[in-house]
Amino acid sequence: MLTRAAIQSYQAGTFRLHAPLTSAEQAVEYVNQRGFIYFWPITGIRLPSLWVAAAGDRPVADAHDDPGHATWSWKDSLLGQHAWYYAKVLRKKATIISLALAPAFYALSENYGSPEEDYLTLYEQGRLTQESRAVYEALLEHGALHTVELRRAARLSSLESEARFNRAITDLQAGFLVAPVGVADAGAWHYAFIYDIVARAYPELAAQARFLGDPEARARLVQAYFQSVGAAQLRDVSRLFQWNSSDLDRALNRLVASGFLHRGLQLDDICGEWLAIPFLL
Numbered sequence: 001m002l003t004r005a006a007i008q009s010y011q012a013g014t015f016r017l018h019a020p021l022t023s024a025e026q027a028v029e030y031v032n033q034r035g036f037i038y039f040w041p042i043t044g045i046r047l048p049s050l051w052v053a054a055a056g057d058r059p060v061a062d063a064h065d066d067p068g069h070a071t072w073s074w075k076d077s078l079l080g081q082h083a084w085y086y087a088k089v090l091r092k093k094a095t096i097i098s099l100a101l102a103p104a105f106y107a108l109s110e111n112y113g114s115p116e117e118d119y120l121t122l123y124e125q126g127r128l129t130q131e132s133r134a135v136y137e138a139l140l141e142h143g144a145l146h147t148v149e150l151r152r153a154a155r156l157s158s159l160e161s162e163a164r165f166n167r168a169i170t171d172l173q174a175g176f177l178v179a180p181v182g183v184a185d186a187g188a189w190h191y192a193f194i195y196d197i198v199a200r201a202y203p204e205l206a207a208q209a210r211f212l213g214d215p216e217a218r219a220r221l222v223q224a225y226f227q228s229v230g231a232a233q234l235r236d237v238s239r240l241f242q243w244n245s246s247d248l249d250r251a252l253n254r255l256v257a258s259g260f261l262h263r264g265l266q267l268d269d270i271c272g273e274w275l276a277i278p279f280l281l
Helices: 004-014 024-034 050-056 068-079 101-107 118-124 132-141 147-153 159-174 205-209 214-229 234-241 245-257
Strands: 037-038 085-088 096-098 178-184 192-197 231-233 261-268 271-275
Touching: 004 214, 004 231, 024 037, 024 050, 024 159, 024 214, 037 050, 037 068, 068 261, 085 159, 085 178, 085 234, 096 192, 101 118, 101 205, 132 147, 132 192, 159 178, 159 205, 178 245, 192 214, 205 261, 214 231, 231 234, 231 245, 234 245, 234 271, 245 261
Parallel strands: none
Antiparallel strands: 037 096, 085 096, 178 192, 231 271, 261 271
16 A cells, blocks of 8 residues: 555655755744754665755755755854754764754753763763763863864864864764854864854753653654655664664554554565555555
8 A cells, every 4th residue: 555656755745855945944944844854865864854955856066056055054054043953963964953852852862961970971881982071071161162172172183183083073962962053264164163062052951851751752753754754664764763673663663553653564566564654555
């Protein structure tokens, strides 16, 4: 009962293939509708992105004057404006999350409401590197810093430490400890992100996530995912969220029990189980 044509037709709508975004205001509304999207399309992951929604389903252009690169200015202008949450989150790639759904992501992080202590616990447990600790402590002490200042404050400004700094700042974003809050005219390219700790930049997140348990948070995220893609295989969901199999299965079964999802479906000659929203059947 599940067909490729039905999936493609559904995704043409949710990916905005026939009604491209033309302004930052439309982009914010789109993210609020979808819950979360990628900034750029990511190879091997089927998920809406700001690029595709504005420029169409085509590769990201190399030319800086391509009209699709308006997405870059939209993103930069909205950093720190609390229009959405932007950071490297899903698979440690640039992700844009609606403020309504950000608490569900935060609830699954290892933050427990004490920004001065949580990172130390992670460090002592071996789940935070020395470089990540240094970057976090620099922001904790000095406040928001652009990349050049931050590398200097964290004692990671040498050429040899560039890769370690980049890995640290990415890991901290994925863990909802640090997020970009603006851009500065700094560095060789006259362009650098300004970073701050999430507890300062989004002080409401901890309170909003406090009473949101892991099962409910996972179910909310999976629901938003299927509202965007309509149908997917189990491996697709697993590849995106990277949860353990039992947590993912519980989230899916919860949505199946509520009638939001159907499991055990087949699509043409593609091997493996498919899951889909009832609208596609």
